[in-house]
Amino acid sequence: MTIRELLDRLSGNRNTSANSACSRLRVVLAHDRSDLSPALLDQMRLEIMEVVSKYLELDYIGSELTLETEERSTALVANLPIRCVRKLSR
């Protein structure tokens, strides 16, 4: 980060057109690179939640599955808020 960027951040000056180009590009490139459609991503989210829900009670509304890119690699990032841990009845 440069001093200019720090000042921009502190002054809330983040919605310049260059900044919005940057953030839109990051999102679209993550999808381009992985070749995953939003629909497929959502289906994956629901299936992952199904598996995890066997062990934990999850917050369906607040959960999300997103793609993030760093350098030329892309990661799948799941954010699944936990309501409570289920007691395993075996």
Add this chain to the structure above:
Amino acid sequence: MSSPNLGSHIDALKANNCRSIVLCSGKGGVGKTTLTANLGVALAKLNKKTCVVDADYGLRNLDLLLGLESRIVFTAQEVISGGCRLEQALVRHKHETNLMLMPAGNPRMLDWFSSEHMRTLITLLSESFDFILIDAPAGVEDGFKNAVAGASEAILVVNPEISSVRDADRVAGLLASQGTIDTIQLLVNRVRPRMVEKLDMLSIEDVLDILAIPLLGVVQEDEQVIIAANLGEPLALGKPKSPAAFAYGNIARRIQGEDIPIPDINAKHGGFVGRLGEFLSTKII
């Protein structure tokens, strides 16, 4: 032939100590042809025997930018079909004798010209040149693939604009999976320092951050480029009086391996504003 030898021209390039570089972008109109002409001239001025190959068979323009359109007799078409010898098709530049153009044939070439033909053409050229620059067409279809097939290095040309950056990313992926390209470098063209300063244009850092491809050089938006195109005399021919002309010379020297730093376009103003700009650009994290 069951499987064509994808690396035959690579062996020839190595044996002849010749480098074949494709200029590509995905998106059209970002400056590939202008750069091919100018970098060709600039490399020739550095005493490198250079051939610029027009691989845009649908919309050829390289001849015009070099001012050689009236000197074309034969083209790549006749070379491949056996209608002439290689030397008969090559057009020498009027002022820069180290520079030759391999012209594109007529647009019907789109129907039959293949990657194998391109490899054959490059193999032939590798015997006579130090550098081959291939001007690729826009898009990612066959014409692009044929152009890339002849190269072992790529210069990815991008404008600091959202759609250009996205397309460049796609092309970078295709180049990486193509197999014979071992070096990809980024060239950011048509940068407007004023707009970058106002944070209304992606900065070089933004583009590098997003694409994560090593930077070869930066060329500013420069109206002299258009005047030079009108005259058919690439800016790189003259003294580096304008920002773009200066950049072309530096980029050519970087291509041949010299370690020339890439100037920061937004730190060039002298005085207080410049120093303030430099201070604000200091890395703190």
